[in-house]
Amino acid sequence: MSIQSQEYCKRLYIAEEVKSVYEGVTSRNYYDVCSVECEEVEEGFVLPLKKSIDDSGTSYFRGGVTDSCGVFVEMSRHWRGSKGGSLTEGYDFSLKDAEIVPKEVLYGGVFVNHFGHFLMESTNRLWYLIENKEKNLDIVFLNAKRQKVIPQFWEFMDLLGISREKVHFISQPTRFSKVYVPGESHIINHSFNKKFLHPFRYAADQVTAQPSEKIYLSRTKFRGGTLCLGEAYVEDVFRKNGFKILHPESMSLREQIAYLKGAKTVAGVIGTATHMEVFARQGVKSIILERSDTPIEEQALIHQAIEAEWYCIGTNMNPFPIEHSAGPALLGVTDNLAQFGRAQGLQVDEGKIGYVRKSDGKTFIKEYLKLYTQESYNRRLAKTAPLTAERLLKIAASFIPWRKKLKQFFKAKSYPSDVSVIFVSVVRDYDMYDKCVGQNKFCRNVRLNPIDNRVENKGISQRYNEFLDDYEYSREAWFVFCHEDWQILEEPEKKLQGLDKNCLYGCIGVRYEESTPNDLIHPVGRIVQCDKTGKNRIVVGRQVCIGGEFADTVDCQCLIVHSSLIQRHKLRFDENLTFDFYVEEFCINASERYDVKLKVIPLKCVHYSGGNITERFYNSVKYVQEKYKTISKCYASTVAHTVIGRDKSTKKIKTARHFDWRTFLFQKKITNSGKLLIKICKIPIFSKKVGNKFLGEMEENENLD
Secondary structure (H helix, E strand, C coil), X not given: CXXXXXXXXXXXXXXXXXXXXXXXXXXXCCECCCCCCEEEEXXXXXXXXXXXXXXXXXXXXXXXXXXXXXXXXXXXXXXXXXXXXXXXXXXXXXXXXXXXEEEEEEEEEEECCCHHHHHXXXXXCXXXXXXXXXXXXXXXXXXXXXXXXXXXXXXXHHHCXXXXXXXXXXXXXXXXXXXXXXXXXXXCCCEECCCCCHHHHHHHHCXXXXXXXXXXXXXXXXXXCCCEECXXXXXXXXXXXXXXXXXXXXXXXXXXXXXXXXXXXXXXXXXXXXXXXXXXXXXXXXXXEECXXXXXXXXXXXXXXXXXXXXXXXXXXXXXXXXXXXXXXXXXXXHHHHHHHHHHCCCCCHHHCCCCCHHHHHHHHHHHHHHHCXXXXXXXXXXXXXXXXXXXXXXXXXXXXXXXXXXXXXXXXXXXXXXXXXXEXXXXXXXXXXXXXXXXXXXXXXXXXXXXXXXXXCCHHHHHHHHHHHCCCCCCCEEEEECCCEEECCCHHHHHCCCCCCCEEECEEEEEECCCCCEEEEEEEEEEECCXXXXXXXXXXXXXXXXXXXXXXXXXXXXXXXXXXXXXXXXXXXXXXXXXXXXXXXXXXXXXXXXXXXXXXXXXXXXXXXXXXXXXXXXXXXXXXXXXXXCCCCEECCCCCCEECCCCCCCXXXXXXXXXXXXXXXXXXXXXXXXXXXXXXXXXXXXXXXXXXXXXXHHHCCCCC
């Protein structure tokens, strides 16, 4: 072992079994001695991001900057150490359809809407702005998710002296008179050069330091990100040793920088908060509390850049291996922390060593099994602990009660079916999900794939794509993409038996018709809709025939598509549409590019939501309108009389009213006030206060209208 390696080992208070791995990461040289340049592109085009998948199944982005002839500018690529998730190339676009802006701009690169990743990945071209203030350039970013921009971004721009008016997010191909394309000063987890710290040092210079010898960056009040259990006991050690406890999520960026700039010692559980050390003084003492057995290269890179006196302390007490960014993490006062305390003169309560609160242990086990029995998270775990991941999938069925297993067994014997069905739901409210899907008796013979979105809260389209990217397509199945509050009231495998695998399906949709004097939107399909408590139930739409009816689009509460169709055309959801209009766009894309038909089939179901139209919805509609400027026909949506591909100024749009002789002769429904109302030939003959319970048995009320 070299003298340098021995020195690094002295800073590692880590379990012996993984110490060599940590040594390899912390002793690596991340500094890139090559100089970084800026390329000036006359009449250059800036292209918004498009997600793509290569033949091996790797997801990557296309976009960036091209020259006046549409040739990709290599310096505009966004590299992440490998192709996955990187921006690697441009794409073909219509030069005549591009927006023209007679302005010189700085290409800021890819904007990542996560504070930690923004700091490490979206600031690596701003060095040019710091060195060339006199140019007073506007900045253009590529926003992969088109989400609302995090507030810390604007705080950081303000510290750099950049007003909001000078920051632009590109949503369509745009030509500028000149585009300055600085090279990357940093590649996450890979390398940095002498320009890396420029924007952070400049921002810190605008802030007055808050003198504080020792600070601890706490996660105990943070409700987002990776779940960390038991940190309170670790935090208490540092509090008793004179560290000032800070909760970054409750502080402005300027306040955080003030404390980091003034501190001589910074401690905290590894994550975004410790990455903030890029604002700390050169040579700061950094105490990193590890939450997994996997070292994070980016933290080692930061330590090298700021020449920190760093220490890595193993404080995780995870009984099972975890994927670092997914968690959950069980923390505590470990022997490693006690050993570090003795070496550094810190007082550590010997009675707390190895202690785990009972509730934390239970929560860890529950969350661990819930997380890693999901296919997408299981695949992530498999990269570091393949055997554990494989076994977790095998024992997942062990947690189903034996009574339920017996019912499933006899049901399968009674109703043999060769149809494989997978329900895919993005979940933030597990109580609602269990009520509608997880404990639904009609879902006994289907495979459930809930995607836990409580921590990262990614866009639904991105979560669906993650499932599609990870799926093993040798196993053919019907995918039912449904909301957590959508409940089916009949066996889906029976309804899907014999359906054409080359079509898309849904439970309720619409069809557009040009007419005089008003264009019409015809509802197709029927559902029951109510609030989350099950009250205020109403019937929406109209019944369709057994074979189904063609529609333009279906509502996002439920989309059904076969895996073979997904694989053949590599269909994906547009991740620019996070929570609105993503299913409608999916239907339009499949129809326009691959001539895939869409049908609404009769499904007995309840949607426990009335929907909520926000500005985000209208922004999504505008985005889709821009995306499909030239299409073969108009496409209607179930929401707000929205039509894609139509000039709204020409005519009014109305919902078509359909005559049904059955409901004319006899009509029975529950009103919003909870009354049972019976009509014959549209004349009310009976009314009685009964509440909403009768609507719950939809299968017994086939003639509701």
